[in-house]
Amino acid sequence: MKFILTITILILLQSCAKKEKKVVTTTPETWKGKGFTYYRAGYLKPNSGIGRRGDNFIYAPKIRFPLAYPNAYINSQVYGVGGLYGQKGNLCDKRNYSYPWRDNYCEKRTHGMPLCPAGVGHQGVDIRAKDCRDNFHYAVAVEEGIITYIGSYSIKLRGKSGRTYRYLHLNSDSIQVRRGQRVWRGQKIGRVSNNMGKTKTSIHLHFDIKETIRFGNYSKSVYIPPYTSLVDAYKRLLMGRP
Ligand SMILES: [Zn+2]
DSSP: OHHHHHHHHHHHHHHHHHHSOSOOOOOOEEETTTTEEEOOTTOOSTTSBOOOTTOOOOSSTTOOOSBSSSOOEEOOSSSSTTSTTSOSSOTTOTTTTSSSBOOOTTBSOSSBOTTSTTSBOOSSEEEEOSSSOTTOSEEEOSSSEEEEEEOSSEEEEEETTSOEEEEESBOGGGOOOOTTOEEOTTOEEEEBOOEETTEEOOSOEEEEEEEEEEETTEEEEEEEOOHHHHHHHHHHHHTTOO
């Protein structure tokens, strides 16, 4: 029942999100005490795509933040400083390593994305670690589960909740898990890098979440919005109870 309700809300929210105007600026939310600020879910960097504005539902409640410790910065790799469509500059520019966070789920891409207003987009969010050091900062398991896949630059973790989490761009030699291994919440997986198989990307963790959800009379496994769950997880991490 709760599940069906959730999906109904989700579909309603999606139709709301579709009606919103293209470019909206908003004031970042400030979070008391720890200096953490963030734009709300769906407020992507202007002209980088259309996010799910107005949808603040936490799709993956109580997950652990996927990086071992703060600070961490969710923002666009492509539209950030030094990115393909971003301001000219160094990828390690301090503007990339500063708050406020910016959601980049649904950012312009060609992947089919049923939950993105454009029907296509970025499957998850990109997260920079504390600083630009390569192969130094650890990504960790967001919940207890099994490692189901290890590819050239992607790792999949199937959590007890049934959701599948994907970690991309970790340094291959730093991987501390193997396929079929059970991991606990917070267990180290590998170190954040710029690995994209034969090519390289910027130094960041791409993190996404897949879940099977119902659309009317059929079910489909889709990438769900991760940003609100990560804001929530990050606040817990900052408070020292991840
Ligand atoms: Zn990404």
